Amino acid sequence: MLLLVTRWVRPAAMALALCCGLATAQDLRDPPDQTFTVWPNIPVVRASDLGDYGQDRKIFADLHTAKADPAKTLEALQAVDQLQAHHERMALAQLGRTVNTQFIGEVDKQSRRINGARPRLRFEFSGISPDELQRAAALDAAARQALQDKARNVALAAYISYTRLQETLVQATVTLVRLGTGASQSFTVTAPVQELGEALARAVVDYFSGTRFSAHQNPLGAAQWLLSAPGHADQLVSRDMAQRYCQSQQAALPTVDEMEAAEAAGFYGGGVTLRPHTPYHVQTGLYDPADDAGKVRPNYIASVRNGYYYCIRNPLPAAQAQRPRNQKR
Secondary structure, eight states: OHHHHHHHHHHHHHHHHTHHHHSOSOOTTOSTTOOEEEOSOOOEEEGGGGGGGGGGHHHHHHHTTSTTOHHHHHHHHHHHHHHHHHHHHHSGGGHHHHHHHHHHHHHHHHHHHHTOSSOSEEEOOTTOOHHHHHTGGGSOHHHHHHHHHHHTTOOEEEEEEEEEEETTEEEEEEEEEETTTOOEEEEEEEEEGGGHHHHHHHHHHHHHHSOOOOOOOOTTTTOEEEOOOGGGTTOOBOHHHHHHHHHHTTOBOOOHHHHHHHHHHOGGGTSOOOOTTOOEEETTEEEOTTOTTOSEEOOOOTTSOOBBOOEEEOOOOHHHHHSOTTSOO
């Protein structure tokens, strides 16, 4: 029996842990009006144990090869159950079973609290008994087909990995995996152990039931930002020096509007990060992000080393870009 547990535990751990790498980009919330059935046995694994399963990477990858094969979903559920039972025995102070049941209860509680038209997640075995699942290989063809049909109703499986930090504080990550595709989404929280299930549930419910914001659009479109010259990194330079370098890159110092838009967009939204309390050269002076009274002030002496800078390269207008080189302006 121990051999059987080991055989399923290791593929399951790697199947769940690696699903992000195998999966294509997919929003687990789609379609937005659907209630997803989640397998209620949720393995709770100490993060330090995840390294034990590296040798089974190929076995786990094979589990996700036949994406539309119901038999693969059945195998995944078998593996999840074995993994859950194995780590429940290993979990610190029965943390595994406690977090499993607390998480499910809190998801239901949060779903009732927001009073949506329908819950987005429903935890149930879809008519499959644990005994029936684990002895699937011994079933006759008709019974096995019926079991596979029921398994197809389960859309998601989950696992939780955790690390104890200090005293009762725990950092935990719950990962939801779309069965049949391997697409996944993870949510990490840090909370006292008695509040862990609630914190994880809130993160998951917010994701599935909260407002779906449209993707950010770069306010500067096709404009390209350039860092200051390598020799100017982390140095204050004069406006003349900054302007000459930008021109050498077929670029220019930004306008005030461009700098404001870039600051608002931020580093991850197509803009830039500005140091606080530090002036930056713009075309009409110095831009100080920390000056709420007026971020732009004149730069009276262009040769003084008094600012950092970025360059911006805007695309040429279509007519100018298409003009032959030998055509007179």
